[in-house]
Amino acid sequence: MIIENSNFILEHIASSGQCFRMNKIKEAEFSVIAGGKVLLLKQLEEQKVLLSCSEKDFKEFWKDYFDLDYDYEGIVGGLVTGEDEFLKKAAAYGYGLRILKQELFETLITFIISQRKSIPAIKRCVEELCQRFGERKTDTAANMVYYTFPSPESLGKAGKEALREAGLGYRDEYVRQTALAVAKGDIDLDCLKTLSYEEALKELMKLPGVGIKVANCVALYGLHQIDAFPVDVWIDRILKDIYSNKFDVTIYNGYAGIVQQYMFYYIRSL
């Protein structure tokens, strides 16, 4: 099926460092694995995308996953015509970026893995985990064999050696213990969705390997707390070098996380 939507550029979303299982297949064509499904996408025009799924799957899952009901055009347009010179350039450069609504457990584990790793290394590591501990599936429409993201149970009972072989390094125990906590019900991920931003951060940071930065990424990409503003080494450089540590995030109340995403994407291109 074909959908038309403004501010939806696959190239930018796939390389924005918020999801690690969206890959470029060839020019303008991408695959993404989420929710136990695989989807192929092709950018036909700036506002036109071809999807391999049925209309039913689109309505029930992918539309929400790509947050297609939210008006990014208004926000990004506001930044482009705003007064902040850096954000003007960032918004123009990253036009088409959206904040995905990813599954909570996958977001939690992948961002625990992300610490002190480059994006290509994270993607490789996540794929390795899926192949070792996920479920093997075949999609006839996409003509693809793929692996789902592992369940909390399968990661919780994974051996330390197997996790090391997947390239987790010292994060192996973080992943195992966190997966175990979810599997045993020591933390109720669904319950996090009912909490405020601050309360959710507090709960997330009780988990091993989850500090303030990872918790903010989980809040933004997994809980869709759109005001979350994760500060990693790149954002930290911007706050210091561009804004002399005087950046006022409260100006962007209601969409700070989107601002953060455009900053991150732009600074990495420089």
Added chain:
DNA sequence: TACCAGGGTTCTA
């Protein structure tokens, strides 16, 4: 070959 990566935890002063 060095250096760095969407950091967190623990130790030390």
Added chain:
DNA sequence: TAGAACCATGGT
């Protein structure tokens, strides 16, 4: 309480 040291591994 703030800052330094340490952690394992892949990409460039």
